[in-house]
Amino acid sequence: MTPTEAALFEAAGPRARRRILIGTIATSLVFAALVVWLLMRLDANGQFDPQYWDLFASVNTWKFLGAGFIGTIRASLSAGVIALVGGLVLMFGRISGIAPVRWLATAVIEFVRGTPTLLFIYFFFLVPSQFGIHMSTYWMVVIPVSFYASAVLAEVYRAGVQAVPAGQREAAESLGLGRWQVYSSVILPQMFRIIVPTMVTQLVVVVKDTTFGYVVTYPEMMQNAKVIVANSTSMLPVYLIVALIYILVNYAISRFARWLSSRSDVKILVA
Template sequence: MRKPSDDLHLLFDTPGPRARRRIHIATAVSLSALAVLLALAVRQFAAHGQLDRSQWWMFAQWPVLRFLLDGLGHTLLATAVAAALAFPLGGLVALARLARSRALRAVARTYVELFRSVPLLLLLYVFLFGLPSVGLTLPVFWQLVVPIVLGNAAVVAEIFRAGVLNLPRGQTEAAHSLGMTYGQTLRHVVIPQALRALAPALVSQLIRLLKDSTLGYVVSYLELLHQAKVLGEYYHAVLSTYLVAAVAFIAVNAALSRTASWLESRRS
């Protein structure tokens, strides 16, 4: 069974002893520089009182932790709902782009190009200010989720379409030779294989969804970053509160990255 590293060897020569030595030296220098920068940052934090007990004592109180955990729960809820809507919608748009109808392909391509080009922040402002001006006001949760869905569905559509186009043509031709129609071939042969191949990429897309949810402050959605802002201003400990929120985001993103790596190893 071929491994991903086998394909990489087709593109790059295996490093020799001198190249490996240079790689090790560059890695050591980079890690040393990173350690120095981290030490300088800690020193500056200490010099400005950011490591004092007054900046951290509140995180030992359960009401404060519950306040942040509620924000994290809202963040994960928005991410999960957005993913549950964006992934199927992206799949449908990808199928429309692969359809035989020229008009359907044109509509799907217009959607993808439009929502890949428009910044998410601008979409949020449209739902926050534009729609209410014409008499349509969505709940705060959907003012955040719907723009995220529209933007990420366009990205998912291109990921899915690329995965379908990268499948070996022989399998499609074999399905046609068995008498399957175009729709049956997509449903029974192409789509299941594309989903298995794209599972790591789709899990990685969840990281983008998670980061997009931090724009919830625009619509006053009580996600983690919004809660950290409120808490930091209340206790006059903005930096320490944002650092705690950053650790929470890093932990969730690390779990998603590990899931993507596990799926990639299972696929290989």
């Protein structure tokens, strides 16, 4: 049982474990039957015919998907780095002792967290050009994605600050350290240790949000998949392969976050 599960659930007794086992077996059987039925339907409709899968024997297909994968990684990493800094700025605004700054930061965080990333992408796609500002499709994806991730990370940072024992701050202040010295030397180092697993987990959201790049035709993996589908009759196979790649990437990130959590002996916080 992970630290998070231990905090949320009591250890199951013999009867509960029996019910869980029966439920797991029943659910697995239903799921397996559903998968078999789906595969039979696809086979009946000819979706496994070689003509739909031949394109994956071509190196050019994988090169094109690989180029889209690199585009996804570029946008994800850039948005992630910007979000790390932007979230820190918003967090300091949220906990500021100056009321107007605190109100503004809180309003921005709540507004951004409550607004779909896709709407921000449409905004940067349509509005700046009306004022003569021409952005590349790369920034039309990176800025909105990082904007949303910054708001989420601001709350993660704030949770990390609140998780640092109050005695640490009091001890630092008793030594005569100023507010910024307390944060830079005492609070932030401990905060980052606590929230690193959660920060890594947020990369999953960032990677998934980059799939909205198709709206502005940014050449990420989903956009390149659409181009392949438009030039072939292999819609289902292409999207199945792309979905599998996304699942593997996000699963790897999630496992890495859990590994970090176990190494640092901290829970993955939920914003």
